[in-house]
Amino acid sequence: xxxxxxxxxxxELASVALLVNDRLLVRDTASVQTHSQSLLPMxxxxxxEAGIRLGDCDAIAFGAGPGSFTGVRTACGVVQGMAFGAGxxxxxxxxxxxxxxxxxxxxxxxxxxxxxxxRMGEVYWAQFHYGADRxxxxxxxxxxxxxxxxxxxxxxxxxxxLTAYAxxxxxxxxxxxxxxxxxxxxxxxxxxxxLALARGEALPASAAQPVYLRNKVALTTAERMAGKAA
Numbered sequence: 193x194x195x196x197x198x199x200x201x202x203x204e205l206a207s208v209a210l211l212v213n214d215r216l217l218v219r220d221t222a223s224v225q226t227h228s229q230s231l232l233p234m235x236x237x238x239x240x241e242a243g244i245r246l247g248d249c250d251a252i253a254f255g256a257g258p259g260s261f262t263g264v265r266t267a268c269g270v271v272q273g274m275a276f277g278a279g280x281x282x283x284x285x286x287x288x289x290x291x292x293x294x295x296x297x298x299x300x301x302x303x304x305x306x307x308x309x310x311r312m313g314e315v316y317w318a319q320f321h322y323g324a325d326r327x328x329x330x331x332x333x334x335x336x337x338x339x340x341x342x343x344x345x346x347x348x349x350x351x352x353x354l355t356a357y358a359x360x361x362x363x364x365x366x367x368x369x370x371x372x373x374x375x376x377x378x379x380x381x382x383x384x385x386x387l388a389l390a391r392g393e394a395l396p397a398s399a400a401q402p403v404y405l406r407n408k409v410a411l412t413t414a415e416r417m418a419g420k421a422a
Contacts, residue, residue, distance in 0.1 A: 194250035194389050197235065197274075198382035201227045201267040202259025202287040203308070203352075208234040209378035210249075211386060212242050218379050227266050235274070246278045251394050253385030255376050256284035257403035258316040258333055259308065264402040272397045281394035283385040286403060287376040288333050292320040294380045295350045295371055303330075305343050305366050307353035308376070310335055315353035316405060317341050326387060335405040350374035 196211040206227040207220035219234035239246060254271040257264035268284075275282045291306040302322040310316045315338050319331040330344055338353065338360035350371040354361055361367050388394065 194386055195244070195248060196251055196253055196283075196382045196385045196389070197238070197246070197249045198253040198255075198285075198378040198385055199231060199235070199267045199271055200255035200287070200290065200376050200378040200381050201231065201263040202255045202257055202376050203263065204260075205375060205377070206230050206234075206263075207378035208238055209382040210238040210242055211382040212244070215242075216379055216382065217241055218377075220377070227263060228270070231266070231270050246274060247280070249278070249280060251281045251283050251385060251389050252278075253283040253285050253378075253381050253388075254400070255287045255290060255378070255381050256401070257287055258310070258335065258405045259287045259376065261404070261406075264404070268400055268402045272400055275397035275400075280397075281389075282397050282400040283388045283394050284400050284403075285381045285384045285388065286318075286333060288316065288318040289320065289327050289384060290376045290380040291351055291374055292318075292322070292327050293384055294374045294377060295348060296322055297380070298374065299348060299371065301348040303345065303347045305341075305347040305349040307338075307341060307349060307351040307361075309351075309353045309356040310406065313337060313357075314406075315341065315351075315357065317351075317353065319343060319347060326391075327384075333403070333405060 254267040288306040318333040338357040354372040
């Protein structure tokens with residue numbers, strides 16, 4: 193089996209995972225201000241625990257987004273630097289895909305609606321179906337207001353967008369049994385990366401890019417004041 197190093201920093205949680213054979217090692221820290229400082233020490237700790245060097249890995253994966261603008265850029269930049277130095281390919285993995293995989297691992301669900309808080313009154317969301325050892329998008333990742341989230345058929349919903357906008361989702365059919373605590377993590381990025389590598393989907397480091405669904409990354413002062421007044 194291939195050995196995969198994975199990095200995920202699309203939210204407040206920074207995580208790193210190392211998948212060696214059937215052994216999955218993880219580290220994480222919940223401090224968004226220090227993602228860039230915490231990643232490499234966590235990577236070094238995992239490699240030391242496994243007793244391998246970076247060059248022994250077959251690929252390096254990262255959570256490509258959508259998510260925090262700074263977070264996905266940090267993950268991509270760090271992974272590109274490591275991949276260039278070690279001569280390894282890169283596998284970008286969607287953060288919503290990673291959430292779907294976490295939901296399947298925890299619940300067995302094959303039809304998942306992933307809803308991630310995007311701040312500014314919006315959510316990143318997508319619907320996935322699992323079959324033939326891979327996730328396929330029923331509704332491609334998109335950015336919208338919570339009221340515009342629609343599920344096709346019966347799904348299990350997950351992600352912190354469900355609690356961030358609980359009033360907007362109240363009474364919706366997919367809220368029953370939802371898993372709001374499921375978030376993107378490097379553990380599932382590593383698992384999905386191994387499958388992507390086996391399908392020949394790895395990229396050279398220079399081709400790895402984050403996934404952005406939003407051009408505007410902050411509200412103006414007037415917009416924030418209007419929101420508070422409302």
